[in-house]
Amino acid sequence: MLFSACHPQTGELPLVQQGRSAYVIVVPTEATKAESKAADIFRDYVKRISGAALPVIPESQYKDQPAVFVGNTDHTYGPEKIKPEGFFTGSKDKFLYIRGGSGQGVVYGVYHTLQAYMGCRKDAAGPAFVPTAKDIRISGSLSDLQEPAFLYRESYYPPSMDAEYLSWHRLHRFEDLWGLWGHSFFKLLPPATYFKEHPEYYSLVNGKRQAQQLCLSNENVYTLTVAWFKKAIADNPDAAYWSISPEDGGGACTCDLCRKADAEEGGPQGSLIRFVNRVASQFPQQRFTTLAYGYTARPPLKAKPGSNVYIMLSTIDAFRQEPLAQTSSAAAFRKHLEGWEAMTSNLFIWDYTTQFTNYLAPFPDYNNLPSNIKYFAAHHVKGVFSQGSGETYGDMAAYNSYVQAALLWHPDADMQQVNHDFLKGYYGPAAPFIGQYLEALSNAVKSTHSTLDIYGNPVYNIRDYLSPKLIDQYSTLLDKAEAAAGDNSVFQQRVAGTRLFLEYVVLQQSRYYGNEPYGYLEADGTVKAKWPQRVQQFAQQCKAAGVQELSEGGLSPDAYVQEWQELFSRKWINSLALHVPVTLVHPYTPEYSPKKEATLTDGLMGGRDFSYNWLFTYGKDMIATIDMGSNKTIHQVQMNFLQDARHYIFTPVRIQVETSMDGQHFTAAEEKDIPVPGEDYAVQIQHYSFSLPGTSARYIRVTAKCPAGLPEWRLVAGKQPALCCDEVSVE
The missing domain is CATH 2.60.120.1190 (Jelly Rolls)
Incomplete structure (x- = not known):
C-alpha cells in the first residue's frame, strides 16, 4: 500500500491520483445484496481516504474503462470457484477484482482489501482508522485467495457487538445465525405454561416430576416441540441453525422410558440424541444443534447424530494454563471429542477464554489460543463459539477478539505478525510495552505453575502469577506504556483500560489482606484514607471502558462501589478471638x-x-x-x-x-x-x-x-x- 507518489510506478493500478479517479466500480447487472453492499463500502472508504467518488454502475452499463469489479461479474479473473464466505482479491492489467463465495464473502473481500492494501484498520468497536492520501496505488499483480477454515466463527467480546467489526474480521454472531440458541428446552416448553397442568412433560428426579429438564420420552413433548419449530421456522426461514438443548445444570429424566434409552446408550446423552434426531428428521432442510455439555458430554453408544444435526461440545471443565491438547484437566474433553468425531462430521466447539467470576481479572491464556484452534481444526471441527466476556469489557477483550478472529479464519496464521499488527494498530507507540506486559503474564503463569480457572478468583492466585511482587512488575510495564502513548488521547485511553485489570486485582486482593500489608485497612482496622476515592475512580474508569458487569450476572460498577461502601461502614471487631487459632x-x-x-x-x-x-x-x-x-x-x-x-x-x-x-x-x-x-x-x-x-x-x-x-x-x-x-x- 502506497499513498504519496503523483505518478504510478510500473505494475501498479492508479486507483486515485491527486484526488481524482478514472475508475468506476462495476457490480453484476443483477447484484446480490452482499455485492451491492460491498461496492458501497469500497466506494465510501475510497472517498474517505482520497476524496475521490467512484461511480457504482451495473455491468450492463460498463464500457471499456479502468474498473474495480466487485462480485461475480462476467468480467472476471482468478479461481473459477470460491468456497462459501471465501474471497479473492486480484489485479490484472488496469483492473481490480474483488470476488466472493456465497454469503458475505465479497464483503469480507472488500474489507480485506481496505486493510491489506489501502491502510485502513478497525481493531475494535467504533470508527475505523482511515488514512488520508491524494493518491491510492495498488499492486498490479495481486492474486489473494482466502477461504475460511471453519464454517462458524464467533468471538464473544464487546467488539463483536459492532456490525462492521464483524464483517471486517469475518466473524459471526449467534443472534444472526440461530433461530433458537443455547439452552433451549424451556423456550420450547416453558414450565410457567405447562408444568402445573402437565408435570409429566418434565424430568423425573428422585421419584418426583420437577421442572429441571424435559422428559424426552413423552410423546406430547415431541409433538409440542415439532409444532413449535413449524411455526418458528415459518416465521424465520433464513435462520441457519436451531438449538434443541437441555437447560444448564443437571436433572436428567429418570422415568422408565428415558432410563431404558439411557441404559442402551450409556447415559442421558442417549435419550437426547434420539429426541433431537427424531425432531430433525421432520425438517430435513434445516440444521439443528444440541449441546454436548455436562451430563450429555459423552457420545452415545449407538445412536449417531442425524445428517442435519450438529453437536456443540463444551470445553468447560478444562483449566486454561496449558493447551487443551495436553492439559490433564482436558483429558475427558479430548476423549469426548474423539468419540463424537468418529460418529459425525458436524462438530462445533463451545470454548471459553475468560474468567466468568471476574471478567476484569488478567486471564493469560493468550499463548494457548493458536494451539487450541489448531487442535479443533485437526479434529475436523466445523465451528467455534469462543465465549469471552460478552457485551461487557473484560481482560484484553479487544486483543482476544482480534486474535481469535484471525485464527478462526486461518489457524496457521503467523502469530508474531498478528500480534504485531494488533498491538501497533491499537496501542500505537505503547505497543512494545503492552507486548511485554502480556509476555510477562504468560511467563509468570508457567514459572509459578499457576492454575487458570474460568471460575477462579484473583485471591486464589495471590501466591503465583498475581502476587503483589509480580503485580508491581506488570504495573511498571504499563507505566512505560502510558508514557509512550504521550498525549494521544486514544492510545492513553486504551492503556488506561488495560491498567483496569491490575487495579481490579489490587482492590479484590485488598479484601483478603484486610489490615495486613496490601489491605484496604490500616493496622488499627480503620479504612485507608485514599481507598474510597480509589474505588470511585476505578468505577468511573470501568464505565468509560464499557464495563457493564464485573462477572457473569454480577455487579455493575455502581453496585461495586455500593458494596465497597458497605465494607467501609463496617465496624472493626476487636474480638477476644481475633487472630487466635x-x-x-x-x-x-x-x-x-x-x-x-x-x-x-x-x-x-x-x-x-x-x-x-x-x-x-x-x-x-x-x-x-x-x-x-x-x-x-x-x-x-x-x-x-x-x-x-x-x-x-x-x-x-x-x-x-x-x-x-x-x-x-x-x-x-x-x-x-x-x-x-x-x-x-x-x-x-x-x-x-x-x-x-x-x-x-x-x-x-x-x-x-x-x-x-x-x-x-x-x-x-x-x-x-x-x-x-x-x-x-x-x-
Missing part, C-alpha cells in the same frame, strides 16, 4: 477458603461473594474449636452464615455453641434451630448471636449442622449443600 473436625474446601481456618478469626466479614472471607465446608457439618489462649470472660458469641442457593450454599439447620476450660470437656451454652428456607435465590447474609453472660472459658466450639440434602426446589443430582461461615466474634 482454629481447629476443624471436617476439612474446609481449599479452593474456596484461601485463608483456611484463619478465615473465622481474621477480623474481616465475608460479603455476598462466597469466594472472599468465607470458610467453605462442603457436604459436612462445620465443627470449629477456637482457642483463645487463656481463660476469658465471655458475654456473647456472634457469627454469620451465607445463603446462596445458586451455588448450593445454605444456612445450617442447627447451630450449637459450647465452651470449655481445657479443650476436652465442653459445656453446652446455647443452641438455635434454623428453619429450612423456602425457594429463594437471593444472596443473603444471616447473622446469629449467642448470649453467654459472664461465662469463663478458653475454648469455644461452634457446631453448625449441614442440611442432610438440598431442598426440593434446588435439587440437582450429584450436588450436596455447602456451609459458609464467617466471622466468629467473641465479646
Whole structure:
C-alpha cells in the first residue's frame, strides 16, 4: 500500500491520483445484496481516504474503462470457484477484482482489501482508522485467495457487538445465525405454561416430576416441540441453525422410558440424541444443534447424530494454563471429542477464554489460543463459539477478539505478525510495552505453575502469577506504556483500560489482606484514607471502558462501589478471638477458603461473594474449636452464615455453641434451630448471636449442622449443600 507518489510506478493500478479517479466500480447487472453492499463500502472508504467518488454502475452499463469489479461479474479473473464466505482479491492489467463465495464473502473481500492494501484498520468497536492520501496505488499483480477454515466463527467480546467489526474480521454472531440458541428446552416448553397442568412433560428426579429438564420420552413433548419449530421456522426461514438443548445444570429424566434409552446408550446423552434426531428428521432442510455439555458430554453408544444435526461440545471443565491438547484437566474433553468425531462430521466447539467470576481479572491464556484452534481444526471441527466476556469489557477483550478472529479464519496464521499488527494498530507507540506486559503474564503463569480457572478468583492466585511482587512488575510495564502513548488521547485511553485489570486485582486482593500489608485497612482496622476515592475512580474508569458487569450476572460498577461502601461502614471487631487459632473436625474446601481456618478469626466479614472471607465446608457439618489462649470472660458469641442457593450454599439447620476450660470437656451454652428456607435465590447474609453472660472459658466450639440434602426446589443430582461461615466474634 502506497499513498504519496503523483505518478504510478510500473505494475501498479492508479486507483486515485491527486484526488481524482478514472475508475468506476462495476457490480453484476443483477447484484446480490452482499455485492451491492460491498461496492458501497469500497466506494465510501475510497472517498474517505482520497476524496475521490467512484461511480457504482451495473455491468450492463460498463464500457471499456479502468474498473474495480466487485462480485461475480462476467468480467472476471482468478479461481473459477470460491468456497462459501471465501474471497479473492486480484489485479490484472488496469483492473481490480474483488470476488466472493456465497454469503458475505465479497464483503469480507472488500474489507480485506481496505486493510491489506489501502491502510485502513478497525481493531475494535467504533470508527475505523482511515488514512488520508491524494493518491491510492495498488499492486498490479495481486492474486489473494482466502477461504475460511471453519464454517462458524464467533468471538464473544464487546467488539463483536459492532456490525462492521464483524464483517471486517469475518466473524459471526449467534443472534444472526440461530433461530433458537443455547439452552433451549424451556423456550420450547416453558414450565410457567405447562408444568402445573402437565408435570409429566418434565424430568423425573428422585421419584418426583420437577421442572429441571424435559422428559424426552413423552410423546406430547415431541409433538409440542415439532409444532413449535413449524411455526418458528415459518416465521424465520433464513435462520441457519436451531438449538434443541437441555437447560444448564443437571436433572436428567429418570422415568422408565428415558432410563431404558439411557441404559442402551450409556447415559442421558442417549435419550437426547434420539429426541433431537427424531425432531430433525421432520425438517430435513434445516440444521439443528444440541449441546454436548455436562451430563450429555459423552457420545452415545449407538445412536449417531442425524445428517442435519450438529453437536456443540463444551470445553468447560478444562483449566486454561496449558493447551487443551495436553492439559490433564482436558483429558475427558479430548476423549469426548474423539468419540463424537468418529460418529459425525458436524462438530462445533463451545470454548471459553475468560474468567466468568471476574471478567476484569488478567486471564493469560493468550499463548494457548493458536494451539487450541489448531487442535479443533485437526479434529475436523466445523465451528467455534469462543465465549469471552460478552457485551461487557473484560481482560484484553479487544486483543482476544482480534486474535481469535484471525485464527478462526486461518489457524496457521503467523502469530508474531498478528500480534504485531494488533498491538501497533491499537496501542500505537505503547505497543512494545503492552507486548511485554502480556509476555510477562504468560511467563509468570508457567514459572509459578499457576492454575487458570474460568471460575477462579484473583485471591486464589495471590501466591503465583498475581502476587503483589509480580503485580508491581506488570504495573511498571504499563507505566512505560502510558508514557509512550504521550498525549494521544486514544492510545492513553486504551492503556488506561488495560491498567483496569491490575487495579481490579489490587482492590479484590485488598479484601483478603484486610489490615495486613496490601489491605484496604490500616493496622488499627480503620479504612485507608485514599481507598474510597480509589474505588470511585476505578468505577468511573470501568464505565468509560464499557464495563457493564464485573462477572457473569454480577455487579455493575455502581453496585461495586455500593458494596465497597458497605465494607467501609463496617465496624472493626476487636474480638477476644481475633487472630487466635482454629481447629476443624471436617476439612474446609481449599479452593474456596484461601485463608483456611484463619478465615473465622481474621477480623474481616465475608460479603455476598462466597469466594472472599468465607470458610467453605462442603457436604459436612462445620465443627470449629477456637482457642483463645487463656481463660476469658465471655458475654456473647456472634457469627454469620451465607445463603446462596445458586451455588448450593445454605444456612445450617442447627447451630450449637459450647465452651470449655481445657479443650476436652465442653459445656453446652446455647443452641438455635434454623428453619429450612423456602425457594429463594437471593444472596443473603444471616447473622446469629449467642448470649453467654459472664461465662469463663478458653475454648469455644461452634457446631453448625449441614442440611442432610438440598431442598426440593434446588435439587440437582450429584450436588450436596455447602456451609459458609464467617466471622466468629467473641465479646
